[in-house]
Amino acid sequence: MTFxxxxxxxxxxxxxxxxxxxxxxxxxxxxxxxAWMQDRLGPNRVxxxxxxxxxxxxxxxxLKEETLPAxxxxxxxxxxxxxxxxxxxxxxxxxxxxxxxxxxxxxxDMVVANLPVGFLYxxxxxxxxxxxIVLAGWSSNNKYSLLxxxxxxxxxxxxxxxxxxxxxxxxxxxxNVTLTDVxxxxxxxxxxxxxxxxxxxxxxxxxxxxAETNRLPFDLPEAEAELIAGYHTEYSAMKFxxxxxxxxxxxxxxxxxxxxxxxxxxxIPFTQxxxxxxxxxxxxxxxxxxxxxKVGFFLFLYIWVRWTLPRFRYDxxxxxxxxxxxxxxxxxLTVIATAIWLLHDxxxxxxxxxxxxxxxxxxVLLAIPLFFVLDRGHLVSGSVAxxxx
Amino acid sequence: xPGTLVIFWGxxxxxxxxxxxxxxxxxxxxxxxxxxxxxxxxAALFVLLDAQFIAVLQVLVYAGAIMVLFLFVIMLLNLGRPxxxxxxGPLGVGTACLLGGVLLFQLWILRKAVPSAPIQLxxxxxxxxxxxxxxxxxxxxxxxxxYLIPFEITSLLLLAAIVGAVVLAKRKL
Numbered sequence: 001m002t003f004x005x006x007x008x009x010x011x012x013x014x015x016x017x018x019x020x021x022x023x024x025x026x027x028x029x030x031x032x033x034x035a036w037m038q039d040r041l042g043p044n045r046v047x048x049x050x051x052x053x054x055x056x057x058x059x060x061x062x063l064k065e066e067t068l069p070a071x072x073x074x075x076x077x078x079x080x081x082x083x084x085x086x087x088x089x090x091x092x093x094x095x096x097x098x099x100x101x102x103x104x105x106x107x108x109d110m111v112v113a114n115l116p117v118g119f120l121y122x123x124x125x126x127x128x129x130x131x132x133i134v135l136a137g138w139s140s141n142n143k144y145s146l147l148x149x150x151x152x153x154x155x156x157x158x159x160x161x162x163x164x165x166x167x168x169x170x171x172x173x174x175x176n177v178t179l180t181d182v183x184x185x186x187x188x189x190x191x192x193x194x195x196x197x198x199x200x201x202x203x204x205x206x207x208x209x210x211a212e213t214n215r216l217p218f219d220l221p222e223a224e225a226e227l228i229a230g231y232h233t234e235y236s237a238m239k240f241x242x243x244x245x246x247x248x249x250x251x252x253x254x255x256x257x258x259x260x261x262x263x264x265x266x267x268i269p270f271t272q273x274x275x276x277x278x279x280x281x282x283x284x285x286x287x288x289x290x291x292x293x294k295v296g297f298f299l300f301l302y303i304w305v306r307w308t309l310p311r312f313r314y315d316x317x318x319x320x321x322x323x324x325x326x327x328x329x330x331x332x333l334t335v336i337a338t339a340i341w342l343l344h345d346x347x348x349x350x351x352x353x354x355x356x357x358x359x360x361x362x363x364v365l366l367a368i369p370l371f372f373v374l375d376r377g378h379l380v381s382g383s384v385a386x387x388x389x
Numbered sequence: 390x391p392g393t394l395v396i397f398w399g400x401x402x403x404x405x406x407x408x409x410x411x412x413x414x415x416x417x418x419x420x421x422x423x424x425x426x427x428x429x430x431x432a433a434l435f436v437l438l439d440a441q442f443i444a445v446l447q448v449l450v451y452a453g454a455i456m457v458l459f460l461f462v463i464m465l466l467n468l469g470r471p472x473x474x475x476x477x478g479p480l481g482v483g484t485a486c487l488l489g490g491v492l493l494f495q496l497w498i499l500r501k502a503v504p505s506a507p508i509q510l511x512x513x514x515x516x517x518x519x520x521x522x523x524x525x526x527x528x529x530x531x532x533x534x535x536y537l538i539p540f541e542i543t544s545l546l547l548l549a550a551i552v553g554a555v556v557l558a559k560r561k562l
Contacts, residue, residue, distance in 0.1 A: 076418070116524050120445040127453030131425075134457070138418060138464050146464060153461040157454060177525055 003105045011112050012093075019092060023248040024054035030303050037307045057241075064237035069140055072234065076139035081235070081242035084132020088249035091125045094118040095256045096180055098266050098288040102279045110266075110284060111180070118179040119171065122257060123164055126212065129250060130156040133214070133221060136243070137231035148230025151314065152221035155211055158321035159218075163208035165329035169201040169336045170194055170261050173351065183265035189353045190269040195262040197359035198336065200366055202262045204329050209254040211321070214247065215302055217309040220317055255298035259291060266291040328370065335366065397437055404430035417463045421456060428452045439515065442524045 028043065028050060035042025044050040068077065098110035115121050130153055137149020173194065174182040186193050195202050211218040222230035232243045259265060266287035268274045274287050312320070339362055343349045404427050411423035428451045435444035518527045532540055 073416075073418075076422075115441070117441045117445045120442070120449060124445050124449040124453055127449060127457070130457055131460075134460055134464070135418075135422075138460075150461065150464055153457050153464075157457055157461075160454070176523060 007103075007108050008112065011108075011110075015092060015112055016089065019089065019249060019252055020245075022252055023245055024058070026248045026251070026299060027057070027244070028053050029299075030306075033300070033303045034307050037304075061238050061241040066239065067234070067236045069142065069234045071141045073139040073141070076135045077234075078239075080132050080136035080139060081239045081246070082132070083135060084129055085242050085246040085249065087125050087128040087132075088246055088253050091122055091253045092256065094121050094179060095253075095260055096183060096265060097256075097291045098284045099274060100279045101281065101284045107279055109180075110288070114180060115178075117177055119167070119177040119182065122179075123167070126163075126253075127156070127160055129212075129246070132243075132246065133231050136235070137221075140231075140234035142234055144227045144229075145231050145233050148221045148223075148227050148233070151223075151227075152214065152231060155214075155218065155220060155317060155321075158318060159208040159211035159325070162204055162321065162325035162329045163212060165326070165333055166201040166204035166208065167261060168333055169198050172333075172337055172340055173197060179260060179265075183260065183267060184275070185351065186264040187267040187272075187275040188351075189356075191353050191356045191360070192351070193262065193264040193267070193269075197356040197363070198262070199360065199363040200332055200370065201329075201336070202258075203367075204325060204332070205262065206258065207320075207325065209258065210302075210305065211317070213250045213254050213302075215251065216306040217312050218317060219311060220314055223311060225311075251299060251302050252295065255295045255302070256291075258298050259294040263294050324374070332366065335362070393437060397434070400430045400433040400437070404434070418460065421459050421463060424459075425452050425456050428456070439519075442528055 031053075032042040032044075032050065042050070043053045046052040046056050068074065093112040094115050096109070096111040096114070100107040100109050102108075133152040134149045137145045137147070137152065140146075170182065171177060174185045176182070191197075210216075214221050220230075221227075222232065227233070232240055235243065266274075268286060268290045274283055274290075336359070339359060343355055343358060344351075349355050407423045407426040407430060411420050411427060414420045414423060428447060432444040432447040432452075435441070435447060515527075522530060
């Protein structure tokens, strides 16, 4: 019991610190990668390659004046930044990030809280992040902020449904709601990573995840061209910084989720060495590195997409959510459930590489009509082709 | 006092206090937020009952979806700023006190009541059920097996309500 308590406290402190440092570096990475894509240099003066830029920014924000708009709801105005920031960190608590670490007193699970309902916990706390944004928008007593808050709540609810539906398919394959089981089921080979048998669920999930984290092309709640800065127009100094940190913490959590649900979590492909006991420290470090690499890739994808795609119009966003994503996610779920029933219950296959490849084939068949519809009749073409024709 | 009992009284007190604040606040947004706190306290009580699945669903459905929609509507209609009090004079207050008294009396009677034998489960049966079928299976199996027809009828009821709302709200279908 004492050992459990001490190891849990250490894990909480370490995970919190790593995420905070990661978020700080991510703000720098965003600016450097953006600069690189636009053929500029970006911030590179503070420290080697601008590495101390986040610290300088943090210091500046701490020393800036805190403003409080007249007529604002004081309590909620102060509470809102914290409310957007806390759920993002809480969600990370149930994500397993490496194989168990052997110590002299027993194995330590490399997850802060190994909940039996871990998966549902993620969905539950993922849906709470919107409170901070909505209340920030409302309590500022500013019509642009209010519009930002309204947009945020509508957008979050719309895409949460598609997101939930896409992850049900993962549960169908895993047969359990514990995240360690979800990973164990995926670690048989490269092709049992859920991204292969459930490619289209991953597609729905990644689109919904971009909408849930309010990142471009779905950053309607803060759309600076129309709403100045949306829900955080009235915020200054460290309170504004909190929203910034919350956005990046949400990105880290969403990337970790994509890794865990669809890319095998900490699993190293092409080998079974990493997912069989006895656990060693080397295995923990290697799987942790694999997990970090995968999360890093998705974080890069977030930044890449942000500096590539323009913002959606609000009606386009709603139409995509309700008229395309939701019906598609529902029908996809039916098809996948039928396919799993056919393979598992009728033909008696057990889950493995052939099973996953059969489902992958089905996904490819379904992807062709989907992309045909999303691409308005072309089959994956740029806007240039449309202009020419 | 054992640890779980301390936690139980803590969350029970929180649930009661926030529910009271929810119905006494003048601002609609504050009421909605206190209701969210109540729902969280109830979820914690469900965890103490070893019903983690229900607890998570409580947060997911009520705090995560329904209350966000409530806030959305409150903000859309701009009801957030406190308006005039809607307590309707001494007659209204008297009726409320009377009804509240009746409710307290009923709870007082119920305090001593013992559930009848057919609805009492033998001790340890819930733990065994969760061991056999998992947290979700223990709820999903009766829902989609024994009680399938009532479940489907409930969903039809919700569908009828949705269709009704659309018909009422849309001028031109």
